[in-house]
Amino acid sequence: KNQVEQSPQSLIILEGKNCTLQCNYTVSPFSNLRWYKQDTGRGPVSLTIMTFSENTKSNGRYTATLDADTKQSSLHITASQLSDSASYICVVTAWGNNRLAFGKGNQVVVIP
Amino acid sequence: EAGVAQSPRYKIIEKRQSVAFWCNPISGHATLYWYQQILGQGPKLLIQFQNNGVVDDSQLPKDRFSAERLKGVDSTLKIQPAKLEDSAVYLCASSPVGSGINYGYTFGSGTRLTVV
Numbered sequence: 001k002n003q004v005e006q007s008p009q010s011l012i013i014l015e016g017k018n019c020t021l022q023c024n025y026t027v028s029p030f031s032n033l034r035w036y037k038q039d040t041g042r043g044p045v046s047l048t049i050m051t052f053s054e055n056t057k058s059n060g061r062y063t064a065t066l067d068a069d070t071k072q073s074s075l076h077i078t079a080s081q082l083s084d085s086a087s088y089i090c091v092v093t094a095w096g097n098n099r100l101a102f103g104k105g106n107q108v109v110v111i112p
Numbered sequence: 113e114a115g116v117a118q119s120p121r122y123k124i125i126e127k128r129q130s131v132a133f134w135c136n137p138i139s140g141h142a143t144l145y146w147y148q149q150i151l152g153q154g155p156k157l158l159i160q161f162q163n164n165g166v167v168d169d170s171q172l173p174k175d176r177f178s179a180e181r182l183k184g185v186d187s188t189l190k191i192q193p194a195k196l197e198d199s200a201v202y203l204c205a206s207s208p209v210g211s212g213i214n215y216g217y218t219f220g221s222g223t224r225l226t227v228v
Contacts, residue, residue, distance in 0.1 A: 034217075036219075043203050043205075089155075100157070102154030103154055104152065104154045105152075
């Protein structure tokens, strides 16, 4: 079973609308959680990184939340743009060995 | 700061042929990773180097895949012979060691391999 589960697998949203992506994880002990944006055919680019003590972090129109007690994170995209069309990958790092556990990604398509 | 450089960007080969990918990490990053990302999946770690030593290659199909990082800087990943199921994006990433790993972890743009 994958240690990082993301939902929904894919979604289509209208330009200008908001959306929220979910990430649940079982990685323990926990070190940090990252959200990456991956455009088609490109490498992942880091959006946010949160450690145990942080429960929200913003990067422009992207806001990530973390609940380390329930082991859940979300990525909220505000006022979506066509350029937001991409895969959003949740990555959780284990404390100690620094092993990274990857989710399969949320595929977002923004349409005009 | 220059990012992680990878080449080529794209490669199409026939099955049973050989292929090699190259990665140049961010200057000063001691740790280098190779990942395989199949379409619709998250990246899967193939091999991790620290300097020129292998830290983890437990998921590397060693019968056909090999990787080296001879001088602790750039690295080469080779597939010989390729199979259809090797079609994927091959990502290289690098990071500093210690506490900097969290904030310094950076991916390259990847090499998209198609095996026909």
